[in-house]
Amino acid sequence: MLAMRRAISPADCREGFLEMVPACIGLAPFGLVTGVGAAAAGADWLGALGMSAIIFSGAAQIIAAQLFAAGAPLAVIILTCFVAGLRFLMYSAAMAPYLKPLPPRWQNGLAFLLTDQAFGASIRRFHATNDARAPASRFLGGGLALWIWWQITNMAGFFAGNLIPASWSLEFAVPLCFVALVAPLLRDAPTVLAAVVAGFAVVALDGLPMKLNLIVAGLSGIAAGTLSDLSRERWTRR
Amino acid sequence: MDATLKLWFVILTVGLLNYLSRLSFIAVFARTSMPPLLARALKYVPAAMLTALILPMILAAPASAAPLNPRVAAAIVAGIVAFCTHSTLKTLGAGMAALWLLQALPASIG
Numbered sequence: 594m595l596a597m598r599r600a601i602s603p604a605d606c607r608e609g610f611l612e613m614v615p616a617c618i619g620l621a622p623f624g625l626v627t628g629v630g631a632a633a634a635g636a637d638w639l640g641a642l643g644m645s646a647i648i649f650s651g652a653a654q655i656i657a658a659q660l661f662a663a664g665a666p667l668a669v670i671i672l673t674c675f676v677a678g679l680r681f682l683m684y685s686a687a688m689a690p691y692l693k694p695l696p697p698r699w700q701n702g703l704a705f706l707l708t709d710q711a712f713g714a715s716i717r718r719f720h721a722t723n724d725a726r727a728p729a730s731r732f733l734g735g736g737l738a739l740w741i742w743w744q745i746t747n748m749a750g751f752f753a754g755n756l757i758p759a760s761w762s763l764e765f766a767v768p769l770c771f772v773a774l775v776a777p778l779l780r781d782a783p784t785v786l787a788a789v790v791a792g793f794a795v796v797a798l799d800g801l802p803m804k805l806n807l808i809v810a811g812l813s814g815i816a817a818g819t820l821s822d823l824s825r826e827r828w829t830r831r
Numbered sequence: 832m833d834a835t836l837k838l839w840f841v842i843l844t845v846g847l848l849n850y851l852s853r854l855s856f857i858a859v860f861a862r863t864s865m866p867p868l869l870a871r872a873l874k875y876v877p878a879a880m881l882t883a884l885i886l887p888m889i890l891a892a893p894a895s896a897a898p899l900n901p902r903v904a905a906a907i908v909a910g911i912v913a914f915c916t917h918s919t920l921k922t923l924g925a926g927m928a929a930l931w932l933l934q935a936l937p938a939s940i941g
Binding site for chain 1: 834835837838839840841842843844845846848849850852853854855856857858861865868869870871872873874875876877878879880881882883884885886887888889890902905906909910911913914917918919920922923926927930931934
C-alpha cells in the first residue's frame with residue numbers, strides 16, 4: 594500500500610485525466626464509428642464491449658471488425674491485428690526507462706493503458722523531467738480518461754450509430770483520426786517512402802482475398818522504410 | 832465455428848497480443864535493450880500500417896456527381912493541418928468541414 598501511495602500522486606493523476614478531455618472530444622466520432630463497425634460485423638453488445646474494453650485499440654478493432662465481416666479466417670484476423678499492434682512495441686521501448694522506478698504492479702497496469710494518444714501526450718513530459726512519478730501519474734489519469742471515454746463512445750456507436758444521419762459522413766472521422774497520427778510523422782524520407790509503398794500496395798493488391806492486402810502492404814511499407822533508412826546511413830557514412 | 836465464439840477468440844487473442852506488445856519493453860524485455868534492426872523497423876510500423884488502413888477508407892467513394900472524390904481533397908486538407916498543428920481535434924475539424932463543404936458544392940452548382 595505504501596509503495597502504491599508513493600508511486601502515484603492523486604493530484605497529478607487528476608490533472609492528467611482533465612488534460613485528456615480535449616483529445617477525448619476529438620476521439621468521440623472515432624469511438625462511435627468503431628462501435629458502429631462492431632455492430633456491422635455482427636457482434637452482440639457484449640462482444641462489442643469486449644472489443645473496446647479488452648483490445649482497446651481503434652486500429653485493431655476496425656481491422657478485426659472489417660476482416661470479421663469479410664469472413665477472413667481467424668489466423669489472418671489475428672496476424673493482421675498483431676502487425677498493426679507492433680507499434681506498441683516501439684511505444685513500450687520508449688516508455689520503459691521512465692517507468693523503471695515504479696513497482697512492477699504499476700508497470701503492468703500502466704502498460705495496458707498504452708495507446709497512440711496516451712503515448713503522444715505523455716512521452717514529451719517524460720523527456721522533460723527526471724522524476725518519473727508525476728508523468729506516470731498523469732499517464733495513469735489520462736489513460737483512464739481515454740479508456741472510460743472509449744467504452745462510452747463505442748457503446749453509444751453500437752446502440753445509437755444508426756441514428757446518425759448518413760449525410761454527415763461520420764465514418765470519415767476514422768481515417769481522419771489516423772491522418773492526425775500519421776501526417777506529423779512524415780518528416781523524413783524513409784518514413785514517407787514507408788507510407789507511399791504501403792499506400793500503393795494496399796490499393797494495387799485490393800483484389801487479394803481475406804483483406805490480405807492490408808498486412809502485405811503494411812509489411813512492404815515497413816521493409817521499404819527500413820531498407821531506405823539502412824542504405825541512407827551507408828550512403829552518408831561514405 | 833460459432834460466430835460468437837469466433838469473435839471472443841479474436842477479442843481474447845488480439846487483446847492478449849496487444850497487451851504483450853504494450854508490456855514488452857516495460858516488463859518482459861526490461862533487461863534487454865532492443866536489437867538495433869528491430870528498433871529501426873518499428874519506426875516505420877505506424878506510417879506503413881496506418882496508411883494501408885486509411886487509404887482504402889479515403890478512396891472508397893460513395894455514389895456522387897463530383898468529378899473528384901471529395902474525400903481525397905478533404906483528407907489532403909486534414910493531412911496539411913495535422914502536419915502543421917499535431918492536433919487531432921483541429922485535423923478532425925478541418926477534414927470534416929472540408930468534406931461537408933465539397934459535398935455541398937456540386938449540389939449548389941448543379
